[in-house]
Amino acid sequence: MELKGKSILIxxxxxxIRNLMKxxxxxxxxxxxxxxxxxxGKKAFKEIDPCFMIVDLMMPKLSGEKLTEWIRNEQKSEIPLIMVTAKSDEKDRIAGLQSGADDYVTKPFSPGELVARVEAVLRRTVHRCNKISYKGLTIKPFKGEVTYKGxxxxxxxxEFKLLYKLMRHPNQILKRxxxxDEMYPNHEKTVNDRTVDVHLVKLREKIERNDxxxxxxTVRGMGYRFVSF
Incomplete structure (x- = not known):
């Protein structure tokens, strides 16, 4: 299960705290x-369409609780979400969870623990995250959409199948x-594996917009890999 490459709105x-989490x-x-x-946060949610959210409970203009309720009730979104707050009372934790949060983290917290919490929630809710993003390139497999910087x-x-396969396994060498097999699961032996090269040349022309x-x-003599860093 590949969890990396997920876009997170903080x-x-x-x-x-915001920059430390980032x-x-x-x-x-x-x-x-x-x-x-x-x-x-509301504006960014609409524009970015993130895969995951970390929301502070106490904020100016609109509280985290109200933002979460808006996401769940008005936007009808099931986006995985963690609530972060300095309030540690049981009633506050319950209020955060009842507003629609998947988990609740109290301040002060260890950044490492927060990352572990994010990954734990994602493992449970990865089916709710229809998106993989790296360096501005985004693929939505169930919608069949690919965008670069919007x-x-x-x-x-x-081309879509190849890109999805590569992005699911970032920085790993995949053989031709x-x-x-990703393109033609039941292909005959007559299908030449050099067919992959032809499709990848065209794919690169479309997604690599500049030098x-x-x-x-290309990893000579071995295959191809998607570079995520």
Whole structure:
């Protein structure tokens, strides 16, 4: 089960805590977005369509509890969500969970524990996260959508299958026959594994928009890998 590459929206009004969470989550392989209050959180939720949220309970303009209720009730979203707060009373924890949070973390907390909590919630709710993102490239497998920095990219069915296979296994070398099986599960021996090369050339042309970024790397004599860093 691949949990990395998930986009996380952090809604926290304390800049030190917000940036600390960002550093630890990105070092653990997640893509992060930041919002300073509940209203910014609503806007970011609509624009970014994140895979996971960390929401502070006490914030200006709109509380974390109200933001979570808006996400669950008005947006009808089941996005995995952790509530973070300085309040440790049982009634506050219950209120946070009843508003729709999947877990509750009290301040002060260890950044390492927060990452572990995120991963624990994701393992339980990964089916609710239809998205993998790296360096601005996003694939939504169930919707059949691929975007780069918000711009839609049209792929053929085989290009989409290849990209999804590679992004599910970031930084791992995949052999041509593994990628061929992804495109043609019951393929005949007459299907040449060099077919993969042809599709990947076209895929690269579509997703690698400039010379500064490489998503798919050729490993000579071995295969291909998706570069996530």
């Amino acid at each position: 809604v926290e009004d304390d800049p030190k 550093i630890y989550l990105e070092n653990s392989g997640y893509e992060t977005y930041l919002a300073e209050d509940g209203e910014e 711009e839609s990219i049209a792929l053929t069915p085989n 026959d593994q990628l061929l 500064d970024i490489t998503f798919i790397e």
